[in-house]
Amino acid sequence: MKHKENNQRDDSISRRKFMRFAGTTGVALTLGKVLTTNAFAVETKRLDMSGKVHILGFNEMTSTPGFWDNSRKPVLIMKSGETVIIETGTHLLGKMVPGAEIQDWIKWYKEAIATDPDVYIFPDRRTGAEKKQKGAGHHSLTGPIYIEEANPGDILQVEILDIVPNAYGFNLNPTTSFMNLGLLAEDYPDGKVRWYSVNHRKMTYEFAPGIEIPVRSFPGTIGVEMASAGKWSNVPPGAHGGNMDIKDMVAGTVFYVPVQVKGGMFKTGDSHLAQGDGEVNLNALEGAFKNMTLRISVRKDLKKLVNWPMMSTPTHWGMMGFHTDLLKSCKMAVRNSIDFLHQYYGLSKMEAYAFCSQAVDLHVSQLVDYTLGIHAMIPKSVFVGEEYASKNKLLIATQT
Numbered sequence: 001m002k003h004k005e006n007n008q009r010d011d012s013i014s015r016r017k018f019m020r021f022a023g024t025t026g027v028a029l030t031l032g033k034v035l036t037t038n039a040f041a042v043e044t045k046r047l048d049m050s051g052k053v054h055i056l057g058f059n060e061m062t063s064t065p066g067f068w069d070n071s072r073k074p075v076l077i078m079k080s081g082e083t084v085i086i087e088t089g090t091h092l093l094g095k096m097v098p099g100a101e102i103q104d105w106i107k108w109y110k111e112a113i114a115t116d117p118d119v120y121i122f123p124d125r126r127t128g129a130e131k132k133q134k135g136a137g138h139h140s141l142t143g144p145i146y147i148e149e150a151n152p153g154d155i156l157q158v159e160i161l162d163i164v165p166n167a168y169g170f171n172l173n174p175t176t177s178f179m180n181l182g183l184l185a186e187d188y189p190d191g192k193v194r195w196y197s198v199n200h201r202k203m204t205y206e207f208a209p210g211i212e213i214p215v216r217s218f219p220g221t222i223g224v225e226m227a228s229a230g231k232w233s234n235v236p237p238g239a240h241g242g243n244m245d246i247k248d249m250v251a252g253t254v255f256y257v258p259v260q261v262k263g264g265m266f267k268t269g270d271s272h273l274a275q276g277d278g279e280v281n282l283n284a285l286e287g288a289f290k291n292m293t294l295r296i297s298v299r300k301d302l303k304k305l306v307n308w309p310m311m312s313t314p315t316h317w318g319m320m321g322f323h324t325d326l327l328k329s330c331k332m333a334v335r336n337s338i339d340f341l342h343q344y345y346g347l348s349k350m351e352a353y354a355f356c357s358q359a360v361d362l363h364v365s366q367l368v369d370y371t372l373g374i375h376a377m378i379p380k381s382v383f384v385g386e387e388y389a390s391k392n393k394l395l396i397a398t399q400t
Contacts, residue, residue, distance in 0.1 A: 052082040058089040058142050058288070063269070065093060065112050066137020066234035067119045068242070070225040070261050074146035077263075080298040083161070088219075088271045088289045089140040090166075096138075098168050102191040105138070106178050112136040122232040126239065126332075127371040128324035134233040139221055139243065141234065143267030147296055150264035155302040156224060157395065158255040158266070162293040163217040169205070169273040169287035170195050183280040183367045196285060198273065205274070205285070213274055213285075218249040219292065220270030220284070223309070227260040234270070236371040237322045241309045244320065245284065245366040246375055247275040254312040254394055256302065266296060278364035301399040305343050308336055312394055317378040322371040330362055333376040344391060345383065 054076060056062060062075040078084060090096040092108045113135030123131040150156060173182050175191030182188065196205040204212040223241025226232055237244040241257045249255060271292075275284030299306075311318040319340055321333030334356050341352035359382055365373025380392040390397050 052079065054078050054082060054084040056084055056086045056142060056145070058087040058094070058140070060093065063089055063093060063140050063142045064267075065116060066139035066141065066270075067116065068122075068223075068226055068232045068234060068240065068267070070227070070229060070265060072144060072225075072265075074144050074263060074265060076143075077146045077148065078296070080147055080149040081295065083293065083295045084145065085291045085293050086142050086268060086289070087291055088142050088269050090170075090288045091138045091140055091270075091286065093140050094288075096170060098170075098195045100170075100193060102172065102175060102193050105172060105193060106175060106191070109138050109178075112138065116231060119231040119233050121236055121370065122226060122228065122230075122238065124238055127236065127322045128328065129236050129238065129371050134235060136231075137234045139234050139270040141221060141267040141269035144225060144263075144265035145267070145296070146263035146265060147298055148263070149298040150259045151262055152227065152259055153303055154259045154264075155299040155306045156255075156257050156259055156264050156266065157297040157299045157302075158222065158257070159295040159297075159395075160219075160249065160251050160253050160255065160292070161295060162291075163219075163251045164290045164292075165198055165200075165215060165217045165271070165273050166288040166290055167200070168195060168197050169285040171281070171283045171285055173281040173283075181368060182282045188281070215273050215285075216247065216250050216275075217289065218247060218253075218272050218275075219268045219289075220245045220272045220286065222249070222255060222268045223266070224257055224259055225261050225265035225267070235369050237309075237320075237369060237373060238371060239308060243270060243369055244309065244322075244373060245270075245272070245275065245279055245369065246311070246318070246320070246373065247272070247277065247284075247365075248313060248316075248318060248363070248375070248377070249311055252314055252394075254396075255309070256299075256306050256311065256396070257309045258307060259298075264296075264298075268292065268294075279366040279368050282368050299396075302396060305340070305396070305399055308332075310336070310340070311375075312396065314394055315380055317380065319376045319378065320365075321374040321376070324371055326364075326367070326372045326374070329372050329374040333362060333374045334360075337376045337378055341378070344396075345388065 116136035176189040319336040321329040323329040338352040
């Protein structure tokens, strides 16, 4: 689908402005300078609590292909509680732009694998993942970001304050002779790339004439480096977060993840513009963010409560499960919910088990990334007693 000329023009202007700021990567900027673009909907007081705002642009120096590698040096150093505005790129280090077709994607993907063939799936008994040679993925990841106070065992609290998507996105299913991926790969062996243009005024895109889908941007990949040395594929999510593809992780959400290496070494990418409950044909609507505004804080009081990635929305707690067996993903998400309800709200584990059956929704995150995703959504609204009032906020209450 072709872009409208005014969308292209608006995007190029915004990008030039952004890259002028990105030249000062790692330098704290005044709030006024950043907000002159009028690109941010976030509440000013919330953005500037720390007084420090960093800018991290997307380029070949600040981004990597789709793998995790704890030997890489940080591209930005910041302190706990500071804010960073991140630009992300499209897949294959920005090569995926309108006009690219399935054969282009295959060619570039093969080049990425040939450049970094020594990328493996991380073996993890918790998720059922086995070590397999994979090669670099097609995702692009911006980072890593080093948070000075973060040490292994601490928890990163990542507040997603705002997301401004780029002007276009794509969806594809692969040619199965190249990669036999997707829930119904056997039914659709011929690959195809589909391009869509974002209407920033309506925050929708036209799927087909007469069909408009809302844009609800979220980071498909968000997480920290793994403790084990080596290059580890971004395809399966796990204890580090990573390629979780959780559509509820939009602006206004808080992500919590245990730190595995000093500094956390935070990365994000695989930027999604829309997705249903569960990717099925390999991709959702994916593209890039002009900017994603995050405040990243180190929580040293959550080590007992948070031992696996989780999230908080204004209305729900989201407990995650990842496993190569979808039923086991469900069991992990429910067990994590029971533990959270027991530790945080004080329910006995038996009562928490019953609560999950009566009030918790299990959502499919994705069905295509080897370790399949389920996230259990615990409603905050049902905790109406005064004893729970301090616990139902967006941020997890301080633990003593």
